[in-house]
Amino acid sequence: MEDCIFCKIANKEIPSSFVYEDEHTVAFNDLNPQAPTHILVIPKEHYASLNELDNEQVMSALFTAVKNVTKQLNIKEYRTVINTGESAGQTVFHMHIHILAGRPLKWPPG
Numbered sequence: 001m002e003d004c005i006f007c008k009i010a011n012k013e014i015p016s017s018f019v020y021e022d023e024h025t026v027a028f029n030d031l032n033p034q035a036p037t038h039i040l041v042i043p044k045e046h047y048a049s050l051n052e053l054d055n056e057q058v059m060s061a062l063f064t065a066v067k068n069v070t071k072q073l074n075i076k077e078y079r080t081v082i083n084t085g086e087s088a089g090q091t092v093f094h095m096h097i098h099i100l101a102g103r104p105l106k107w108p109p110g
């Protein structure tokens, strides 16, 4: 999708270093990390949010990617977050899963 920053990252129009890539997903470090490890896993295809994500193959690939990234980086304790919609804190409207690790994380989130 035009003017979508995460599409540009996924298409390699913006040079970024991926920590993981497979057929359907890529993962890269968050620009503004909220924990020592803060990785974003995104589908290569554009879905504005989890509400629009209707492809079960891609859903499955996203979960597999989270597991592969954490395994690859030997992260055993972590939080995954999907913000859906503005009031939930979504700021980039290309669906993504946050992986946060490396410090104790409080619950509930603010």
Ligand code: 5GP
Binding pocket: 005, 028, 029, 030, 031, 032, 033, 040, 082, 083, 089, 090, 091, 092, 093
């Ligand atoms: P959201 O608030 O939508 O759940 O998360 C968006 C995340 O994307 C934020 O944590 C923000 O720091 C990150 N982000 C926004 N723009 C960029 C970018 O251009 N590159 C990277 N690597 N992360 C970005």
Ligand code: ZN
Binding pocket: 001, 004, 005, 006, 007, 008, 045, 046, 047, 093, 094
């Ligand atoms: Zn996009």
